[in-house]
Amino acid sequence: MGSSLGTLFSIHTWGESHGPGIGVVINGVPPRLSLTVEDIQQELDRRRPGQSKIVTPRAELDQVEILSGVEQGQTTGAALGLWVRNTDQRPSAYQEMQEAYRPSHADYTYDAKFGIRSVSGGGRSSARETIGRVAAGAVAQKALTQLSPGYRCVAYVKSVQHLQAEVPALVTRELVDGNMVRTCDPAKAVEMIAAIEAIRTQGNSLGGVIECQIHGVPAGLGEPVFDKLEADLAKAMMSLPASKGFEIGSGFAGTLMTGLEHNDAFYMDQGKVRTRSNHSGGIQGGISNGETIVFRVAFKPVATVLREQQTVNREGEDCTLKARGRHDPCVLPRAVPMVEAMAHLVVVDHLLRQRGQCGSWSQK
Numbered sequence: 001m002g003s004s005l006g007t008l009f010s011i012h013t014w015g016e017s018h019g020p021g022i023g024v025v026i027n028g029v030p031p032r033l034s035l036t037v038e039d040i041q042q043e044l045d046r047r048r049p050g051q052s053k054i055v056t057p058r059a060e061l062d063q064v065e066i067l068s069g070v071e072q073g074q075t076t077g078a079a080l081g082l083w084v085r086n087t088d089q090r091p092s093a094y095q096e097m098q099e100a101y102r103p104s105h106a107d108y109t110y111d112a113k114f115g116i117r118s119v120s121g122g123g124r125s126s127a128r129e130t131i132g133r134v135a136a137g138a139v140a141q142k143a144l145t146q147l148s149p150g151y152r153c154v155a156y157v158k159s160v161q162h163l164q165a166e167v168p169a170l171v172t173r174e175l176v177d178g179n180m181v182r183t184c185d186p187a188k189a190v191e192m193i194a195a196i197e198a199i200r201t202q203g204n205s206l207g208g209v210i211e212c213q214i215h216g217v218p219a220g221l222g223e224p225v226f227d228k229l230e231a232d233l234a235k236a237m238m239s240l241p242a243s244k245g246f247e248i249g250s251g252f253a254g255t256l257m258t259g260l261e262h263n264d265a266f267y268m269d270q271g272k273v274r275t276r277s278n279h280s281g282g283i284q285g286g287i288s289n290g291e292t293i294v295f296r297v298a299f300k301p302v303a304t305v306l307r308e309q310q311t312v313n314r315e316g317e318d319c320t321l322k323a324r325g326r327h328d329p330c331v332l333p334r335a336v337p338m339v340e341a342m343a344h345l346v347v348v349d350h351l352l353r354q355r356g357q358c359g360s361w362s363q364k
Contacts, residue, residue, distance in 0.1 A: 003124075005236065006345060008352040009140060013132030016123040021085040024132030028352065029069060030143055031077030040064045040082065043138040044131065046337040049328075052180040054196045056328045060088050064135055082135045086128075099313040100321040104303040111314065127241040127331065130338045137341020140348040147351060150216035155339040157183040157332045158211040158296060160192040171213060182336040200329035203306035207242070208332050210339050211296045214347065217282065219273070219290035220358070221350040228286025229350055230295070236342040237297045242331050245298030249281025264291075297339055299331050 004012045008028045015022035041064055045051070049058040062084050069080030098119050101107040106125035110117035117123060144151040156176045158165055165185035168175075176182050179189035181196065199206050222229030234246045254262055257279070264275035264284075275291055282293035308322040328334065 005239075006349045008356060009143070009345065009349040011132065011136040011345065013129060013136075015086075015129070015132070016118050017086075017126035017128040018118075019086060019123075021083055022128060022131040023067075023081065023083040024136045026069070026080040026082070026136050026139055028349075029075045029077065029080050029139060030147070031075055033075040033139075033143055033146060034073060035066075035070055035075050035139065035142055036073060037064060037066060039142055040066075040135050040138040043134050043141075043337055043341065044084070046177070047130065047134045047334055049334070052333070054180055054193060054200070054330065055334055058088055060086065062131060080139060082132070082139075084131050084135070099315075100319055101311050101313070102304060102321065102323060103309050103311055104300075125241065127328075127334070127338075130240065130341075133240075133345070134337055134341045137337075137344040140341075140344035144344060144348050144351065147348075148216060148218065151347075152215040153212065153340050153343050153347075155210050155212035155336045155343070157181055157192065157336065158209045160195055160208040160330060160332060161206050163188060163192050163195060163208075165189075165192075167211070176336065180333060182333045196330045204329070205302035205305055205327075206330045207244075207299050207301040208330070209296050209298050210332060210335055211294065212339050212343055214282070214293040214343055217288045217290070217293055217347060219288055221347065221354055222283065222287040223350075223353070224286055228283070229288055229293075229346070230281070230283045230286065232346045232350070233293075233295060233343065236346050237295070237339065240297070240299075240335065240338055240342065242299045242302065242335070243297055244300045246295065248283065248293075248295040250279040251281075251296060254279060297335075299335055302328050302331055 003014060004010060010027045011024055013024045044062045044064055048062040049056040049060050065083045067081035067083055069076055069078045106122060107117060110125065154171050154173055154176060156171060165183045165188045167184055171184045176184055179186055181189050181192045183189045183192060196206060230248045237243055237246050250262060262279045264277045264280050267274055267276060275289065278291050278294065281295060282288060282291040304323045304327045306323055308320050311319060311321045313319050
């Protein structure tokens, strides 16, 4: 099963939603990097369940343990092992799913591929698997702030269903975390929260879009052809649970423009090459150009809804299923740190690859 990501900075995640816990092994962490449990915990706290009234009430503190790779507050260069115990498992809530397939979930496809599946919580298909990604992303972020001063990555909810946020010129972590839906528009947050609360009372769910800005990425990251920076970002984001779309820069809206309108004109700014617009989203020819990287990820409505639905069982017989358990009515608020974590992991891997291949970046 594909549970690994990265070339030089690589991660391997493991564990199931209702098993003993979730873990990640990280290889390629630079030595002598200052790292504490608190550095990782603050990101997991943003991802964990039960943090507000619009997310799943599952009572997990998601407390991380560092098992290896750190000595006296510094990384040693050896493999870093991180572990989070599950403390509020309720497999009994999934008994009906032993035989019946949940619509639009991974139940049927896992059965079709492996002939066996983890029924409780969906096992590896559960969003709880992302604990390992977010923990590893916190380590990647620490490395990036040391290796590339000025690096800053912030994601935010751009839309919930038809509700669109206005994006200010400056988006900060404090602005985004200042409301429980994690949008960049405090006024629109009120409407978004109300919509999520309303859909939850109906036993239903909503989807939307998360936008991410990555500042301070030097020009030169990314590889020609298959390992383009946006290709690896797309793969990382599309590997997240419930993700259904990815676009960078102008994205699909760029198809409505002409070439002259879409081209990002170059100019010199204090000896540095810049672009007057950023329709490319900070990446051209698969390689970063030094401008802000901007991309968006579409997340579908959560598949598990607390309403009776038509389905089939493992014998191919028609039946109905009404899910139980504790589920998010909208994945977006908790997906914001997931998107940031995956961005950190892709950027740090390409940064190390660039240094290994070229030693430093062109100063043109």
